[in-house]
Structure formats: structure tokens, C-alpha cells
Amino acid sequence: MRETFDDYTIKESLFFSLRMMQLSKALWKTIEKDWQQWINPYDLTINEHHILWIIYYLKDASISEIAKLGVMHVSTAFNFSKKLEIRGYLQFSKKENDMRNTYIQLTEKGEELVLSIFKAYEPLQNTVFKGSLPLHHLHGKFPDFIEMMTIVRSIYGNDFMKMFEYSFDNIEKPIENA
């Protein structure tokens, strides 16, 4: 079998990729199911909920920011945002000093929806959460997935990860007061 110029063989890299494909598919399919079940009472798709959540922590967001942070096509981000606008959860607007770009904010109704979804979260109905409890018991904390974070960072960039951490700062207060 071919050897590469670096210190890994093609076989090692193939096996690593196959491993990532299987693990990531298994994890995502479960997360997808949990996510759908969580938001099911609100008649939202995963992408719609993700859009609301992103705008919630960015306060106002452009379509390209939503697409980037939500890992979806720009057209998907736009179409779902338009649907959410029709349902009264968000509004499109221009900034006075930047007429080229459209920004999106949550309406009061949208903000209430995001908060009530967060409040309806039940850990023990979440398969991935339950699956991580043995690690929590063992380590005294939830796993931090440092390798996964590193890979996502090197693919999506530092800004993506900064925004990712920022999203938690910005929902911390309202949740604590809930």
C-alpha cells in the first residue's frame, strides 16, 4: 500500500475517516431525533429552531451569519427565516449606516418562544445527555470533547468557535432567572 510523505499511511487515514464517518453519523442521528422531539410541540424544524437560537444570542444577525453559524446553505437560511417572519417570530430590517445588508431580529413573540423552548428542556428525555451521564459520574463533569472542538475549529475557523462560546454567555442570564 502507498505510504504518504508524512508519518501516516493511506490505510491509517482511511481507517480514521471511516471511524469518524460511522461515529459522527451515529451521534448526529441521535441528536437529530432528540432535537426534533424537544421542539416538536412548537411546530418548528431543526433549522428553524437553530435560526431562532442564533438570532437570540446575536441580537441581530445577517443571513450569512445565520448560514455560517447554523451550518446551512444561505438559501436555506433565507427561506426558513422568511417562514419564521410570516409566523411573526422575527423581522427583517436595514441599518441606517449600512443599507446594503439586511439584518434580522427576533420579535417579542420570537424571544418568548426561544425562552420557553429552553425552559422546556428536560435532560432525562435527551438520549445523548443520558449517554454522557456515566462520564459525568466518572469525571465529576460533562465531557468537553476537546478533540472534536479542535477539529471543528480547524475546519470552521476561530470566529465560528468564538461565536459558539459567546452563544452561551448570552443565554446564561435569562436562563438563570427562569
Add this chain to the structure above:
Amino acid sequence: MRETFDDYTIKESLFFSLRMMQLSKALWKTIEKDWQQWINPYDLTINEHHILWIIYYLKDASISEIAKLGVMHVSTAFNFSKKLEIRGYLQFSKKENDMRNTYIQLTEKGEELVLSIFKAYEPLQNTVFKGSLPLHHLHGKFPDFIEMMTIVRSIYGNDFMKMFEYSFDNIEKPIENA
């Protein structure tokens, strides 16, 4: 905010779940794109390729094994398998001592296809592989995702993980001789 009976708060568990949702979505969307690009010349979907790969290492597989290991619905596994049968890549049969269950094997054409796809794998065209190179340089090996493995194991069970490891044993030889 509510406290649970255990040593984590609802907020901690919500944030853990949100983190998993975002990371897993970001990782899977990239893996999905890489996977599609890899098998694109063979006119296969991800699920079709996954089915061929599973039957390749199990030698013969039932629909329920394919569905479990491929993380897809039984009807999805069945419908895609039927399509692959029509294209001459696999065949359905009964075992003499077990007439109730249908087993599926690869045809010679199917086996050749699986092997040529493995051989066509190019590490540097794989985004997740490239994203993991900094970790490889740092640690001298590819990351093993022990936390992700633990969670997938506790969701899907020991058999799933055993089969997962077994899949590598069974493709090791033909790939090495390639």
C-alpha cells in the same frame, strides 16, 4: 433555576446538550459533504455506500443488522438494498437452516465496487482528515475520540461497538494488499 437531584443543574445539562447539538451538526455536515464527494463518481448515496460497506465486512447481513449498523430505518435499509440488488451489487438469499430471515451478500461486482471506492480514498481531499492533522502532528497519532466513543457505546450498546471494531479487522487485509 431548578436543581436536579443529581450533581448537575438543568442549566449545565442544557448547555451541554446545546454544545453537543452545535458541534455534532457542524462535524456531521462536513463529513456528509466529504462522504458524498468521495462516492460521487460511483453514483451512490451515502446510505447505499454504507450498506455496501456493512455487507462487505459482515460477509452476509440481515436487513435489521444493516439498519442497526448503518443507523437507518429498516425500511430505508430495505429500499436501498433493493436498488443495489437491481444494479447487480448484491443478492438476497435464505439460509437453509433459517428460512425465516433473508440474508444479503455482495456479488463479485459489488465487492469490486467497495474495494475500488476504498482505493480511491484520498486523505487530502477529506476536510475532516485535514482538520485532524494538527492533532496528529501534536500527538503523533490520530485522535481516538474516547468521549464520543463512550457516549455512542452507551446509546447504541456494546454489540454496536464490537461490530464497529470488527469492521476494521475485516477490511484491513484487502486494503493492505491493494
